[in-house]
Amino acid sequence: MSFSDDVYRIVRRCPKGKVTSYGAIAAMLGKPRAARAVGTALRELPDDSRLPWWRVISSSGVISISGTVNAKAYQRALLEREGVRFDRAGKVDWEKFGWKARRGED
DNA sequence: ATAATGACTGAAT
DNA sequence: AATTCAGCCATTA
Numbered sequence: 410m411s412f413s414d415d416v417y418r419i420v421r422r423c424p425k426g427k428v429t430s431y432g433a434i435a436a437m438l439g440k441p442r443a444a445r446a447v448g449t450a451l452r453e454l455p456d457d458s459r460l461p462w463w464r465v466i467s468s469s470g471v472i473s474i475s476g477t478v479n480a481k482a483y484q485r486a487l488l489e490r491e492g493v494r495f496d497r498a499g500k501v502d503w504e505k506f507g508w509k510a511r512r513g514e515d
Numbered sequence: 516a517t518a519a520t521g522a523c524t525g526a527a528t
Numbered sequence: 529a530a531t532t533c534a535g536c537c538a539t540t541a
Contacts, residue, residue, distance in 0.1 A: 412538060431523050435537090446538040448522040453539085467523065474522045484522095498529080 412443075413450040420451075422515050423464045426491045427508035428501055430468040437510065448473070463487040464508070470500035 419434045431451075432444035440446075451462050452475070463484045467473035472481045485495065493506050501507075 432525095435523085440537080442524090442536050443538075444523040445521070445536060446523085449520090449538055449540095451522055454522095462522085465522075469524085472522090476522085480522090 412438075412446060413453060416447050416450040417460055420460055420462060420465060422510065423461055423508050424515055425461070425464075426493060426506070428464045428466050428488065428493060428506050429508045429510075430466060431473075432468050433508075434465065444468075466501060470503060472499070 415438050416434055419437050420429075423429050430444070431447040432441070434447045435441055435443040447465075451465060454460060454462055472484050474480045474484050485499075488501075489495070493501060495501060
């Protein structure tokens with residue numbers, strides 16, 4: 410096992426139409442300060458990965474993927490396709506789309 | 516073992 | 529609301 414595997418295990422549970430943050434995932438792993446490392450884990454994902462990596466955004470509610478502007482547009486498109494809405498500032502409302510993981514369920 | 520590198524964050528400006 | 533910044537951490541060189 411590895412830290413990355415642990416991260417993937419969490420991300421895989423994030424339901425369609427919902428989003429979570431790097432820090433939240435780190436917290437779920439018992440390492441509330443490892444948000445940055447979570448990003449490192451997602452960075453290793455192959456392009457053909459089936460993991461819903463696009464449902465992971467920054468705690469501020471904005472897309473935080475690296476690379477070109479296209480990458481951000483792509484992630485946003487994937488989310489909007491699932492019903493996630495962005496406000497004028499390009500931010501997601503945690504109240505409406507934040508994934509609230511409940512114990513014993515997805 | 517050391518140092519550099521970010522898909523991070525919260526606080527301060 | 530927009531920037532800047534120091535602290536954090538798994539990876540990688």
